[in-house]
Amino acid sequence: MEKRILGQLEWYLTVPTPYVFLVRFIKAAVSDAHANVAVLNSCNVTSMENMVYFLAELGLMNYATNIYCSSMIAASAVYVARHALNCSPFWNETLKLHTGFSESQLLGCAKLLVSYHMEAPQHKLRVIYKKYSSSHRGAVALNPPAISLLALHE
Numbered sequence: 001m002e003k004r005i006l007g008q009l010e011w012y013l014t015v016p017t018p019y020v021f022l023v024r025f026i027k028a029a030v031s032d033a034h035a036n037v038a039v040l041n042s043c044n045v046t047s048m049e050n051m052v053y054f055l056a057e058l059g060l061m062n063y064a065t066n067i068y069c070s071s072m073i074a075a076s077a078v079y080v081a082r083h084a085l086n087c088s089p090f091w092n093e094t095l096k097l098h099t100g101f102s103e104s105q106l107l108g109c110a111k112l113l114v115s116y117h118m119e120a121p122q123h124k125l126r127v128i129y130k131k132y133s134s135s136h137r138g139a140v141a142l143n144p145p146a147i148s149l150l151a152l153h154e
Helices: 002-008 018-035 037-042 045-061 063-067 070-084 093-099 103-119 127-133 147-151
Strands: none
Touching: 018 045, 018 070, 018 093, 045 070, 045 103, 045 127, 063 103, 070 093, 070 103, 070 147, 103 147
């Protein structure tokens, strides 16, 4: 009955995916980059966007990531992308405000995304890796994974 009522009101309920959050989180990361010229010199905005989408898609493809909510996967993808591309600082108050997550809260999911990036070239499902290895997507999949994150303690 509730579904019929909502349908009559033309309200549609959907389950949020990481992409809903990625749009907002990337804007926060990019606006921060524009505010800091040093960040722009070390981190290409287009590469960061492609890397974030690559990592988020890897997360969606692997079952182990299902324990994390969509917003956590999206925030972790931004965090890992900033590490992989040496965007300094890796996490800041602006990103914490927009995502609602501290750096320490992201580590578990972020480590999974790094491991997926490491395994991507040999994974039996290489479609995402091939997609982001193309020059059209900035070949971000070919960048070295952010293995420095694996040594951090949660």
